[in-house]
Amino acid sequence: MSPLLVFIIRRLIQYIPMILAVIIVTFLLVRLAPGDPTYILVGEVGDESFVRAARERLGLDKPLYEQFVIYISNVFRGDLGYSYLRSEPVAKLIVERIPATLLLVLTAMFISALIGIIAGTIAAAKKGAADLTLSTLSIVGISIPYFWLGQIILIIFAVWLGVFPLGGMISVGHEYQGLQYFIDVIYHLTLPAMTLAIFNIAFTTKITRGSVLEALTQDYILTARAKGIPESRVVFRHALRNALIPVVTYTGFNTGVLLVGAILTETVFAWPGMGSLLYDSIRLRDYPVVLGIFIYGSIIVILANLLVDILYGILDPRIRLR
Amino acid sequence: MGTHPLLKVENVKKYFPVGRAVFGRSKQYVKAVDDVSFTIDVGGSLGIVGESGSGKTTLAKVILRLLEPTSGKVYLDGVDLFSLNNKELRKLRPKMQMIFQDPMASLNPRRKIMHIIGQVFKTHTSIGDVEIRERVVDLLEKVGLTPPELFLDRYPHELSGGQRQRVCIARAIALNPKLLIADEPVSALDVSVRGQIVKLLLEIYEKHIDEIAYIVISHDIALIKSLCKDTLVMYLGRVVEKGEVRRIIEEPLHPYSQMLISSIPVPDPEIARNRKRIPIGGEIPSLINPPKGCYFHPRCPYVMDRCREKTPSLINVDDRLVSCYLYSE
Amino acid sequence: MNDSRILEISDLKTYYYTSRGIVRAVDGITLDLKKGESLAIVGESGSGKSTLAFSIMRLLPDNARIVDGSIWLYPEKIDLVRLSNDEMRKVRGRRIGMVFQDPMTFLNPVMKVGDQIAEAIMYHHGCTQKVARKRAVELLERLRIPDASNVALRYPHQLSGGMKQRVIIAIAISCNPEILIADEPTTALDVTVQAEVLELLRGFIHELGMSLILVTHDLGIVAEICDKVAIMYAGKIVEIAETYSLYKSPKHPYTIGLLKAVPTVHKSSSEVGGIKGNPPDLVNPPAGCRFNPRCPYVFEKCLGEEPPLIRVNNDRAVACWLMM
Ligand SMILES: Nc1ncnc2c1ncn2[C@@H]1O[C@H](COP(=O)(O)OP(=O)(O)OP(=O)(O)O)[C@@H](O)[C@H]1O
Ligand SMILES: Nc1ncnc2c1ncn2[C@@H]1O[C@H](COP(=O)(O)OP(=O)(O)OP(=O)(O)O)[C@@H](O)[C@H]1O
Ligand SMILES: [Mg+2]
Ligand SMILES: [Mg+2]
Numbered sequence: 016m017s018p019l020l021v022f023i024i025r026r027l028i029q030y031i032p033m034i035l036a037v038i039i040v041t042f043l044l045v046r047l048a049p050g051d052p053t054y055i056l057v058g059e060v061g062d063e064s065f066v067r068a069a070r071e072r073l074g075l076d077k078p079l080y081e082q083f084v085i086y087i088s089n090v091f092r093g094d095l096g097y098s099y100l101r102s103e104p105v106a107k108l109i110v111e112r113i114p115a116t117l118l119l120v121l122t123a124m125f126i127s128a129l130i131g132i133i134a135g136t137i138a139a140a141k142k143g144a145a146d147l148t149l150s151t152l153s154i155v156g157i158s159i160p161y162f163w164l165g166q167i168i169l170i171i172f173a174v175w176l177g178v179f180p181l182g183g184m185i186s187v188g189h190e191y192q193g194l195q196y197f198i199d200v201i202y203h204l205t206l207p208a209m210t211l212a213i214f215n216i217a218f219t220t221k222i223t224r225g226s227v228l229e230a231l232t233q234d235y236i237l238t239a240r241a242k243g244i245p246e247s248r249v250v251f252r253h254a255l256r257n258a259l260i261p262v263v264t265y266t267g268f269n270t271g272v273l274l275v276g277a278i279l280t281e282t283v284f285a286w287p288g289m290g291s292l293l294y295d296s297i298r299l300r301d302y303p304v305v306l307g308i309f310i311y312g313s314i315i316v317i318l319a320n321l322l323v324d325i326l327y328g329i330l331d332p333r334i335r336l337r
Numbered sequence: 338m339g340t341h342p343l344l345k346v347e348n349v350k351k352y353f354p355v356g357r358a359v360f361g362r363s364k365q366y367v368k369a370v371d372d373v374s375f376t377i378d379v380g381g382s383l384g385i386v387g388e389s390g391s392g393k394t395t396l397a398k399v400i401l402r403l404l405e406p407t408s409g410k411v412y413l414d415g416v417d418l419f420s421l422n423n424k425e426l427r428k429l430r431p432k433m434q435m436i437f438q439d440p441m442a443s444l445n446p447r448r449k450i451m452h453i454i455g456q457v458f459k460t461h462t463s464i465g466d467v468e469i470r471e472r473v474v475d476l477l478e479k480v481g482l483t484p485p486e487l488f489l490d491r492y493p494h495e496l497s498g499g500q501r502q503r504v505c506i507a508r509a510i511a512l513n514p515k516l517l518i519a520d521e522p523v524s525a526l527d528v529s530v531r532g533q534i535v536k537l538l539l540e541i542y543e544k545h546i547d548e549i550a551y552i553v554i555s556h557d558i559a560l561i562k563s564l565c566k567d568t569l570v571m572y573l574g575r576v577v578e579k580g581e582v583r584r585i586i587e588e589p590l591h592p593y594s595q596m597l598i599s600s601i602p603v604p605d606p607e608i609a610r611n612r613k614r615i616p617i618g619g620e621i622p623s624l625i626n627p628p629k630g631c632y633f634h635p636r637c638p639y640v641m642d643r644c645r646e647k648t649p650s651l652i653n654v655d656d657r658l659v660s661c662y663l664y665s666e
Numbered sequence: 667m668n669d670s671r672i673l674e675i676s677d678l679k680t681y682y683y684t685s686r687g688i689v690r691a692v693d694g695i696t697l698d699l700k701k702g703e704s705l706a707i708v709g710e711s712g713s714g715k716s717t718l719a720f721s722i723m724r725l726l727p728d729n730a731r732i733v734d735g736s737i738w739l740y741p742e743k744i745d746l747v748r749l750s751n752d753e754m755r756k757v758r759g760r761r762i763g764m765v766f767q768d769p770m771t772f773l774n775p776v777m778k779v780g781d782q783i784a785e786a787i788m789y790h791h792g793c794t795q796k797v798a799r800k801r802a803v804e805l806l807e808r809l810r811i812p813d814a815s816n817v818a819l820r821y822p823h824q825l826s827g828g829m830k831q832r833v834i835i836a837i838a839i840s841c842n843p844e845i846l847i848a849d850e851p852t853t854a855l856d857v858t859v860q861a862e863v864l865e866l867l868r869g870f871i872h873e874l875g876m877s878l879i880l881v882t883h884d885l886g887i888v889a890e891i892c893d894k895v896a897i898m899y900a901g902k903i904v905e906i907a908e909t910y911s912l913y914k915s916p917k918h919p920y921t922i923g924l925l926k927a928v929p930t931v932h933k934s935s936s937e938v939g940g941i942k943g944n945p946p947d948l949v950n951p952p953a954g955c956r957f958n959p960r961c962p963y964v965f966e967k968c969l970g971e972e973p974p975l976i977r978v979n980n981d982r983a984v985a986c987w988l989m990m
Contacts, residue, residue: 525853602860
């Protein structure tokens with residue numbers, strides 16, 4: 016077996032207890048949160064017997080620990096249960112939505128990595144005005160809440176200027192195919208991806224700047240300068256390459272934050288991903304869906320971290336994957 | 338305590354795969370350490386000299402299991418180091434310490450000296466902060482960084498090379514190791530500081546003579562002479578000669594040792610430029626495809642037919658061990 | 667005689683600005699170097715040798731400044747101190763190469779060593795990467811690195827200390843610079859390899875007319891390859907002389923002490939006395955001659971007034987009141 020495969024399998028096994036912990040914690044959190052789904056199902060004024068029947072059907076009459084054991088054993092059989100409200104398997108509901116969320120998150124990640132790394136490197140290499148501007152912008156970017164930012168962007172570009180759609184992922188009423196479909200999706204994707212990316216661009220800029228500044232103080236930079244090669248090459252080939260290692264780590268850590276951002280962004284832009292599903296499900300106390308999304312979310316975060324570990328091995332030859 | 342082998346190294350080998358860097362497997366190997374054996378008694382000290390790249394640092398790291406061995410056995414005080422699991426190894430770490438070739442690279446640039454040395458106690462003992470501080474102060478005094486208060490809050494880059502090396506030594510001796518390996522402890526230091534560090538190492542050695550064993554790695558045989566009684570001479574991952582340092586300097590037996598002694602620069606331009614040296618040069622040895630037979634034969638002035646065929650084994654000659662056919666029979 | 671001059675340093679002062687005060691690491695140094703000449707700079711740790719080297723390369727850290735003096739590069743007679751960054755870059759690598767002191771930290775850890783050498787060749791000779799890589803391997807072979815073509819593909823952490831040091835030398839000489847500044851280039855090498863590397867440098871000096879500034883504390887190496895020796899003490903040159911006569915009859919008390927302090931195989935470093943006392947703090951150097959607290963021949967004049975570097979005969983200058 017190739018060492019890479021061994022490494023991946025080894026890591027995945029190590030992650031099992033983590034996933035278990037995530038399930039326990041979210042299960043408890045969700046159940047301890049105020050609100051009872053039966054009333055939402057049946058309505059506040061429903062007959063007491065209706066309520067009891069509904070509770071029995073959903074298994075909510077059993078003690079908490081029993082519910083938990085049942086839930087866990089189902090999860091391990093690959094069964095995340097049924098949505099209370101939509102009477103569809105939770106897994107199916109979520110899986111349908113994953114591509115949209117991934118598209119949004121990966122686009123935002125790509126944009127922010129590209130812009131953030133370049134801006135951060137320039138800020139570090141060019142002291143003075145460029146640095147000040149970029150650093151200030153990044154601090155502003157980090158401190159703006161998604162929800163608010165999303166609404167502002169929506170108002171400016173979709174409502175006032177009308178250059179982008181108000182929401183959704185495809186234009187309703189058209190049956191676009193092939194390239195047209197692709198363009199239509201990009202057209203819808205622009206605003207939410209921008210909203211989600213802004214925080215990350217700011218964040219990546221900040222991290223990259225610090226990391227490149229640090230790399231520029233290292234001795235091997237002197238060796239590079241002593242060769243008489245252009246300063247841009249010193250910065251991008253020598254300093255940035257070393258600086259990327261911490262940047263990648265933080266980006267990995269940041270996947271979770273990005274997913275949370277995606278929830279808010281998706282709600283604002285009616286993007287049909289896991290985020291808007293989660294938002295609705297929390298509002299309506301649709302426990303199985305909420306739990307299911309958490310489980311999928313943590314798996315995504317874990318996979319992102321696995322990817323970071325692999326990237327490490329590529330970026331830093333001193334690290335041997337074990 | 339009578340003398341008994343504190344460290345026993347048996348047929349240790351370390352081959353590094355080279356070629357594809359990250360994920361793939363490579364078919365080529367660098368035979369950095371190739372079948373090395375020796376023992377050191379309690380209170381013993383052993384030097385390791387050899388050409389650059391002959392595997393000195395690698396051997397040291399394998400002995401301490403900072404690198405995983407390819408094969409062989411190492412016993413420290415009877416404990417088979419290569420059979421320990423990570424947890425057992427961690428427990429034993431304080432007992433075997435290394436002073437690294439690069440003092441700067443082995444000190445965390447963002448930590449103050451207090452933290453760097455204190456960390457050792459934090460990881461391996463359960464003593465409290467106040468006592469840790471006392472111990473660190475004691476150690477700094479012991480290695481001659483006085484007054485200690487002046488150094489506790491400094492960062493490594495605020496120290497001179499010699500002072501940094503003292504910090505490394507302090508950290509290494511913090512938990513009374515049984516085995517101390519110093520890799521090129523003074524090669525980065527200048528002459529005047531060098532003398533002071535050598536004195537310090539000797540002092541520590543003499544103070545702990547009935548519990549400690551010492552290995553000093555250097556390419557400078559004069560340094561080995563001032564620190565150790567015996568030495569190994571390594572060439573391309575193998576031991577070619579072992580014996581008392583003084584004797585090897587006076588009368589090197591192996592042709593490589595002879596070359597080593599004769600190329601020591603002499604601080605006198607007249608002698609330096611007119612003296613006869615054993616010519617250096619010849620083929621550059623390879624560690625990936627080492628020559629057949631004796632590894633030194635392509636550069637050896639006395640090469641014979643059999644040197645090209647079979648590796649000579651280490652044999653007893655007078656007061657030492659040599660691996661060379663010149664001395665067999 | 668003056669037309670063969672290649673570098674002239676006049677009254678150079680480089681200071682570090684620190685929270686403790688101003689460190690006068692290089693404090694008024696005057697030197698010249700001829701084409702094909704090799705000059706040794708010798709002195710204790712902290713005497714400012716590396717600072718001098720970095721000043722010539724204009725690679726000083728942010729807290730350092732060249733406060734006074736000039737560094738003239740011939741034949742054009744351009745002052746390196748006043749050159750723009752862009753023009754200075756053209757000087758580096760091609761005209762002045764530098765070997766850095768610490769082999770462990772001066773190589774980029776995430777770049778293959780062969781590529782680190784090839785980079786400069788590619789840039790200065792405008793050749794393809796393939797050609798440059800081949801040249802890099804050839805250089806490594808000349809520096810007697812075993813399995814050079816394989817080593818070129820490795821990362822620094824896969825090399826031994828001595829191999830890293832030779833890679834740094836290879837980078838510096840890869841573009842055949844007119845002047846090579848080598849800061850302790852052989853500390854991590856065993857004597858046999860050291861002898862070979864010195865031989866190689868000597869070859870460069872003779873074949874290509876390269877000039878060498880060798881920073882070292884090893885007087886053995888100096889005796890092997892240098893024509894001239896400058897002895898530095900606390901940021902100043904105290905004696906500069908032709909190698910043979912310096913070893914035969916050192917004049918400055920510090921030089922005398924240094925020569926006595928050299929360990930050899932026969933008298934090992936614990937036996938040699940060294941010079942008593944410690945080098946001075948460069949923030950507050952002693953008044954008068956900076957060596958006076960450690961000097962066995964100190965007299966009144968030394969405490970009050972600083973001795974200038976005076977030419978005592980054709981090939982020697984000394985800064986000591988005893989000589990005047
Ligand atoms: N991680 C590694 N991967 C591949 N090869 C390695 C690795 N570490 C060391 N080597 C190789 O092993 C050989 C021995 O290296 P080692 O560092 O032990 O030499 P050394 O005797 O300490 O030399 P020096 O005196 O120059 O420090 C060298 O050829 C080196 O290139
Ligand atoms: N970045 C810095 N900031 C402040 N002081 C410095 C800095 N670099 C060096 N110094 C100080 O300048 C003086 C000269 O240092 P330099 O490195 O030039 O000495 P050196 O002669 O090369 O010594 P060594 O033989 O140890 O390399 C020393 O006192 C040192 O502490
Ligand atoms: Mg080594
Ligand atoms: Mg220096």
